[in-house]
Amino acid sequence: PSAARLRIERIEARILDIPTIRPHKFSFGSISRQSPVVVQLWLSDGACGFGEAATIGGPSWNEESPESILLAIQHYLAPAVAGKDATRFEALIQQMDAVCKGNRFAKSAVEMAAIDAVARSLNVPAYQLLGGKVRESLPIAWTLASGDSAKDIEEAERMLEIRRHRIFKLKIGARAPQDDVAHVSRIARALDGRASMTVDINQAWDGNTARRFVPELIDAGVTLFEQPVAQWNEDALAQLTATLPHTALVMADETVCSPQDAMRLARGRACHVFSLKIAKHGGLVRTRAVAAVAHAADIGWYGGTMLETSIGSAASAHVFATLPGAHHNCELFGPQLLVDDIVEHRMELRDFDLQLPDGPGFGVEVVPERLERFDRAREGLHAV
Numbered sequence: 097p098s099a100a101r102l103r104i105e106r107i108e109a110r111i112l113d114i115p116t117i118r119p120h121k122f123s124f125g126s127i128s129r130q131s132p133v134v135v136q137l138w139l140s141d142g143a144c145g146f147g148e149a150a151t152i153g154g155p156s157w158n159e160e161s162p163e164s165i166l167l168a169i170q171h172y173l174a175p176a177v178a179g180k181d182a183t184r185f186e187a188l189i190q191q192m193d194a195v196c197k198g199n200r201f202a203k204s205a206v207e208m209a210a211i212d213a214v215a216r217s218l219n220v221p222a223y224q225l226l227g228g229k230v231r232e233s234l235p236i237a238w239t240l241a242s243g244d245s246a247k248d249i250e251e252a253e254r255m256l257e258i259r260r261h262r263i264f265k266l267k268i269g270a271r272a273p274q275d276d277v278a279h280v281s282r283i284a285r286a287l288d289g290r291a292s293m294t295v296d297i298n299q300a301w302d303g304n305t306a307r308r309f310v311p312e313l314i315d316a317g318v319t320l321f322e323q324p325v326a327q328w329n330e331d332a333l334a335q336l337t338a339t340l341p342h343t344a345l346v347m348a349d350e351t352v353c354s355p356q357d358a359m360r361l362a363r364g365r366a367c368h369v370f371s372l373k374i375a376k377h378g379g380l381v382r383t384r385a386v387a388a389v390a391h392a393a394d395i396g397w398y399g400g401t402m403l404e405t406s407i408g409s410a411a412s413a414h415v416f417a418t419l420p421g422a423h424h425n426c427e428l429f430g431p432q433l434l435v436d437d438i439v440e441h442r443m444e445l446r447d448f449d450l451q452l453p454d455g456p457g458f459g460v461e462v463v464p465e466r467l468e469r470f471d472r473a474r475e476g477l478h479a480v
């Protein structure tokens with residue numbers, strides 16, 4: 097079919113509630129389920145694509161929640177792109193921006209579904225529409241976040257043994273910093289140089305706390321520090337970045353959303369690495385724009401996650417497959433943290449690496465019955 101015939105015919109969105117395999121603890125709380133919004137988008141030629149936006153702990157990671165995402169899509173974003181040419185990704189973003197400020201998670205789910213649908217209609221992998229791929233795999237981290245050192249050590253040992261992960265991200269910031277240092281040190285001692293360690297503080301510390309405790313964590317063996325201070329606190333981030341020894345890096349997560357955020361951080365030399373996530377950047381196209389700023393500014397990138405199902409994780413993998421510049425691995429383990437998935441075959445994890453999927457589309461096939469099974473609106477199932 098000619099590209100102009102690929103119009104957006106219909107969009108449906110729903111919230112799924114999928115339990116996690118164990119509680120996942122953050123500086124701001126604990127989750128025992130994920131509630132991704134899944135978007136299904138049909139084109140005029142009958143092709144269908146899927147998109148997803150997942151938040152963590154309702155609106156506690158940032159301002160958006162599953163409920164706000166669903167309403168933004170149903171009331172504003174879907175009507176704005178209905179009937180439009182699905183192949184014009186940048187134009188779709190402009191059409192959504194014209195009717196709706198912010199709400200980047202919601203926009204990303206619609207754009208993702210459009211890209212999947214167009215790629216399926218053309219029978220090509222999505223990465224082919226995003227510049228083509230430059231890599232086949234990425235080392236994949238796992239987050240230890242049970243809240244208990246002994247359990248975390250056990251989990252890490254298992255991951256090492258089955259050769260799935262040897263990069264571990266520890267979620268800290270909920271407890272007193274001294275207790276966090278003790279927790280991280282216990283895990284580092286047990287793993288004894290067999291793994292590398294990141295900590296994600298999820299904005300919990302002020303600048304003084306960060307300056308005091310980051311050196312202790314470096315002594316314990318931590319090499320990557322993710323979002324130690326509040327989203328707005330770019331001064332403290334820049335100060336840490338300037339003063340850290342060369343064995344450790346500072347990574348921005350919540351602070352880097354738009355390409356303009358990326359530019360500001362780059363100008364201020366406020367971090368060494370950007371964590372890239374489709375949802376917070378507002379889609380795959382904008383993720384590439386943020387990555388371009390990173391590349392131009394000699395800032396590395398990390399393949400971040402919002403703990404999506406295989407839909408969002410595969411979409412992320414397709415973008416990450418296309419990115420130039422220095423990478424610092426990825427963490428697309430969302431599917432493995434959920435009790436079950438909604439696709440036929442997950443992306444393969446082999447020898448500590450995630451194998452980046454091929455198409456058509458994002459290369460994962462959604463099983464309709466699984467969507468039904470986890471659908472929040474299903475009769476008799478009411479999430480609290």
Ligand code: MUC
Nearest residue numbers: 239296349401402403427
């Ligand atoms: C975050 O802030 O990075 C990603 C992995 C994980 O365990 O939490 C998330 C969110």
Ligand code: MG
Nearest residue numbers: 296322323349
């Ligand atoms: Mg983070």
